[in-house]
Amino acid sequence: xxxxxxQHLSAARHRQFMGRTFELELFRCAIAAPKLPFxxxxxxxxxxxxxxxxxxxxxxxxxxxxxxxLYLDARHTEPSPVAFLSTLQSMFGQLSISTPFKETPNHxxxxxxxxxxxxxxxxxxxxxxxxxxxxxxWLRRVFLPLLAETTLVVLAGRHFxxxxxxTDPGWQALVHLLPLHNLSSEESxxxxxxxxxxxxxxxxxxxxxxxxxxxxxxxxxxFAQEExxxxxxxTAADVVKTLLEKLVDAVPSPSHRLALEACxxxxxxxxxxxxxxxxLPDVHELFEWLRRLSFIEPGQQGLFPHDxxxxxxxxxxRWRNPDRYGELHQRARNYFTKRLQQSQGGEQQRIxxxxxxxxxxxxxxxxxxxxQPSTSFLPDILRETDPPALxxxxxxHEGEASAQLxxxxxxRQPQGVLVFxxxxxxxxxxVLVIALHQATAEDRSIDPGVHSVWRYLxxxxxxRAGEGATLLRFWMAQDTYQAVSPLQSxxxxxxxxxxxxxxxxxxxxxxxxxxxxxxxxxxxxHLERLPAADFEVDGQRYGVYGHDWRVVPPKTWQALLxxxxxxxxxDVNKLVVLNQAQFAQxxxxxxxxxxxxxxxxxxxxxxxxxxxxxxxxxxAKTGQVEALQSLIQEVxxxxxxxxxxxxxxxxxxxxxxxxTSTQEAAAELLDIPFSTFRRHLKTGIERLTDRLxxxxxxxxxx
Numbered sequence: 001x002x003x004x005x006x007q008h009l010s011a012a013r014h015r016q017f018m019g020r021t022f023e024l025e026l027f028r029c030a031i032a033a034p035k036l037p038f039x040x041x042x043x044x045x046x047x048x049x050x051x052x053x054x055x056x057x058x059x060x061x062x063x064x065x066x067x068x069x070l071y072l073d074a075r076h077t078e079p080s081p082v083a084f085l086s087t088l089q090s091m092f093g094q095l096s097i098s099t100p101f102k103e104t105p106n107h108x109x110x111x112x113x114x115x116x117x118x119x120x121x122x123x124x125x126x127x128x129x130x131x132x133x134x135x136x137x138w139l140r141r142v143f144l145p146l147l148a149e150t151t152l153v154v155l156a157g158r159h160f161x162x163x164x165x166x167t168d169p170g171w172q173a174l175v176h177l178l179p180l181h182n183l184s185s186e187e188s189x190x191x192x193x194x195x196x197x198x199x200x201x202x203x204x205x206x207x208x209x210x211x212x213x214x215x216x217x218x219x220x221x222x223f224a225q226e227e228x229x230x231x232x233x234x235t236a237a238d239v240v241k242t243l244l245e246k247l248v249d250a251v252p253s254p255s256h257r258l259a260l261e262a263c264x265x266x267x268x269x270x271x272x273x274x275x276x277x278x279x280l281p282d283v284h285e286l287f288e289w290l291r292r293l294s295f296i297e298p299g300q301q302g303l304f305p306h307d308x309x310x311x312x313x314x315x316x317x318r319w320r321n322p323d324r325y326g327e328l329h330q331r332a333r334n335y336f337t338k339r340l341q342q343s344q345g346g347e348q349q350r351i352x353x354x355x356x357x358x359x360x361x362x363x364x365x366x367x368x369x370x371x372q373p374s375t376s377f378l379p380d381i382l383r384e385t386d387p388p389a390l391x392x393x394x395x396x397h398e399g400e401a402s403a404q405l406x407x408x409x410x411x412r413q414p415q416g417v418l419v420f421x422x423x424x425x426x427x428x429x430x431v432l433v434i435a436l437h438q439a440t441a442e443d444r445s446i447d448p449g450v451h452s453v454w455r456y457l458x459x460x461x462x463x464r465a466g467e468g469a470t471l472l473r474f475w476m477a478q479d480t481y482q483a484v485s486p487l488q489s490x491x492x493x494x495x496x497x498x499x500x501x502x503x504x505x506x507x508x509x510x511x512x513x514x515x516x517x518x519x520x521x522x523x524x525x526h527l528e529r530l531p532a533a534d535f536e537v538d539g540q541r542y543g544v545y546g547h548d549w550r551v552v553p554p555k556t557w558q559a560l561l562x563x564x565x566x567x568x569x570x571d572v573n574k575l576v577v578l579n580q581a582q583f584a585q586x587x588x589x590x591x592x593x594x595x596x597x598x599x600x601x602x603x604x605x606x607x608x609x610x611x612x613x614x615x616x617x618x619x620a621k622t623g624q625v626e627a628l629q630s631l632i633q634e635v636x637x638x639x640x641x642x643x644x645x646x647x648x649x650x651x652x653x654x655x656x657x658x659x660t661s662t663q664e665a666a667a668e669l670l671d672i673p674f675s676t677f678r679r680h681l682k683t684g685i686e687r688l689t690d691r692l693x694x695x696x697x698x699x700x701x702x
Contacts, residue, residue: 014060017053018194018213019187023178027058027154031067031123036152038176040144042165043156045180046295046306047246048214051156054180055125058154062123069123079134081142085111092118112146120148129157136162140171156180158294182211182308195220201231207366208233208315210307215243233315240319243312247295259286260293261324264313266332267357268302276335277328301350314361329358337558349379352493359524359561368521370489377420377428377487379494382410386419389427394474397481398513401538405447406474409434412443416470418494420477420487429477429487431494436469436509449473452535453509453544460532461548467506470498482513499554508547509533515543526552526560528579551580576607580693583608587689590632591656600625610696633657635691639684647672648684655681 023043030037045051055071062069070091077087089111126132132139140162144153165171183191188211192202197220208231209215218239223229233240251257255278262277263269269290274283287303290296295309305313318325336355343351359365387410395403409432410417416433434447436454444451453471463469472495477487499505510527512518519529522545533544552560578586586605593599605611606624611631636652639645647670654666667677 013053013056017057018191019183020050020054020057023054023180024057024061026176026178028061030152031062031065036149038174039147039149039152040165040171040175041152041154041178042161042175043154043178043180044158044160044294046212046309047158048212048243049180049182050213051180052127053213055127055154055156058123058125067123068121069125070119071125072127074126074128074131077132079132081135081138084132084135084139084143085115088115088119088124112143116146116148119151121150122152124151124153126153126155129155130159132157133159133162137164140164140168160294182209183213183216184211187211188216191216192220195223197223201229204231208308208311210311212243212308214246215239215308215312218242233311236315240312240315243308244316247309247312252289255280255286256289258324259283259290261313261317262328262332263290263296263303264305264310264317265325265328265358267354268299268304270302273302273332273335277331279331332358333558348497349490349493352496353489356493356496365521365524368484368518369492370484370486377422377490378425379490380419380421382414382417382419386410386417386427390417390419390430390432393427393430393476393478396478397476398474398540399538402474405449405537406432408446409473413438420490427478429491430474431472431491432474433498434471434473436471437463437467447473448535448537449511449542453533453546456509456530456533456544456546457507461507461550463506466504467550468502468504469507469509470502470505471509472498472511499549506548506550508549510545510547511535511542512545513540513542515545518545524561526557576604578604578608578696583693583696584689587632587692588685590628591652591685591688594629594632594656595659597625597629600628603628608696610692631692632688635695636684636688638691639687645687647680648687651677651680652684652688 027041030041043051043054059069059071070088072087072091077083092115147153161175161177165175166177182188185206188206188209189202192205193199197205201223205216205219209219219231219236222231222236222239248260251260258278259274262274266273266277269287271283271287274287274290275281278286280286290303291298295306296303297306304310314325333355336351336358339351340348340355356365356369360369387407390410391403391406394406413434416435418431418433419427420429422428434450436450436457439450439454444454450471450473453469457463457469475491476482477485477491479485480488482488495510499508509530510522515529522529525547527545527547530544530546533546535542535544547557549557582604586603586608590600590603590605593603600606606628611624611627636649636657639649639652650670651666654660654669655663660666660669663677663681664674667674670677672680
């Protein structure tokens with residue numbers, strides 16, 4: 001009989017219990033049935049997923065209907081028949097055994113039949129069953145068959161049940177396998193509400209925990225300790241450490257840990273990719289080890305870890321060893337880059353998704369992609385029967401004027417259309433790309449979007465001979481238009497294919513019905529907001545983003561995105577993106593105000609990626625103004641690497657870095673004519689600005 005305190009503990013745990021409606025109903029129906037529908041309930045799930053809590057709720061349910069239940073935590077029992085039976089015996093108290101056998105009373109042959117009788121009508125709850133794996137065959141062959149048909153045994157462990165439970169014809173009829181997954185989004189939200197976690201923090205918590213009960217509990221405890229907490233996994237070291245210990249058992253060697261970290265970084269792990277990331281010629285043994293782990297799932301195209309396991313491993317790696325994180329990231333990127341050059345079509349799409357997946361931890365990217373590829377939509381060329389369906393989709397979302405423009409361009413440039421088909425091969429969405437350099441004056445006069453971006457090109461970025469420019473004029477899904485969805489994710493992946501496959505591409509324009517919504521992603525992807533190219537159709541205004549591939553070519557662009565992912569602590573909401581002219585002016589202003597930190601605070605360069613990412617990469621402890629001053633001085637000093645560059649450096653040094661009273665005084669100090677000094681200073685400013693601009697667009701690791 002439970003003590004008074006034990007009853008209170010049981011009731012308190014019951015009040016805190018959340019979810020598991022299906023599992024509880026299954027168990028309650030089983031113990032209420034006149035005849036047990038199964039005799040072994042085999043529960044399995046990852047560490048911290050709530051197996052122990054569920055067994056506690058099973059025990060509470062037994063108490064409510066006065067069904068006797070025994071709970072055994074196998075961690076405290078040696079995996080041997082004698083130890084196991086002795087533990088059960090101690091739960092009943094000292095048994096009085098009278099037997100003619102010569103064996104001692106604690107011998108299995110003596111204890112087993114007595115315990116089998118005592119356990120009739122009981123529910124036996126065995127937790128942490130993975131520690132009893134050496135005893136699994138004995139339990140299955142010897143212990144369990146002797147139990148009364150009124151005894152229900154519940155086994156709860158991390159590992160998928162041994163094959164014999166599933167292939168033995170006898171046990172197939174007597175055992176019920178029950179995988180335990182994370183809580184649903186609704187259950188997780190309810191739990192966070194009950195724990196008084198601020199609603200504004202729910203999404204980042206859910207993104208990290210994926211409904212994992214222990215993770216939710218640990219994060220909720222953080223909020224209970226700190227009222228105004230802004231949750232970030234990298235700053236919650238204790239949470240990550242606890243989850244890591246719970247989810248991941250001790251690894252056999254450093255190579256195994258590296259394999260686990262590599263697997264957590266990429267979307268799908270194959271042997272070839274693992275070999276590249278670990279720089280090992282043969283990783284078959286490591287790959288097979290990964291495959292056997294309880295939290296690793298095998299897919300058709302490779303292995304992948306459970307969501308929370310992935311989050312925890314990466315958060316721990318980025319906090320503990322950011323250099324290794326960057327190195328693994330680069331090796332994976334190199335592998336995918338090589339594969340992209342060797343692939344096309346659907347395979348290239350999958351590799352691009354793998355490539356983009358490397359960026360999913362950046363707050364500017366994660367909300368805008370559905371990370372599991374959709375097999376429901378197949379990209380296809382335009383067919384004769386498609387135009388009415390595509391025009392209808394455009395009319396549904398943008399109005400009749402846009403539908404007419406879709407029809408016009410389907411006739412003028414049908415080669416620019418990509419149709420996404422559903423399982424019945426009907427159009428579910430489409431992308432229509434206009435080759436602007438092939439459009440006529442009449443084309444431009446008919447379509448306000450084409451007219452506006454062409455005018456921008458002429459005024460701001462005129463095409464040179466042989467160059468082309470494209471406009472993703474229409475892009476939409478039938479059901480979700482331009483909202484985040486599996487089809488929208490495929491459209492964006494095809495945008496990446498577009499710039500790779502279009503020769504002599506100088507400029508790409510990307511219009512959006514809701515440009516503010518996409519601002520973070522497009523800023524991250526180095527697509528500049530171009531208000532001067534915005535246009536209006538049928539009362540709806542469309543905001544335009546663009547990218548000049550002559551300024552930042554594809555290879556440089558990819559390297560820049562990689563650098564931004566590694567420096568993922570950058571807050572994109574606080575960044576300033578400048579064009580080249582604005583950047584040059586900001587450099588000149590910074591030079592003039594170099595000795596005055598309070599004036600540099602207002603310079604846009606302190607909020608440029610040039611400064612912010614440099615600070616993140618080098619773990620800078622100083623402020624942004626100091627980082628800007630240090631960067632300017634460092635680049636200026638680099639001019640001294642050549643004999644001619646030295647005179648440019650000293651002109652900069654005496655004018656801005658350690659200024660003399662006047663430029664005339666600086667020229668006198670350097671013993672050169674003032675006109676010569678002015679030429680040196682002008683050239684020095686130009687070279688300094690060019691070098692900083694290249695660092696801005698190519699990544700600050702240069």
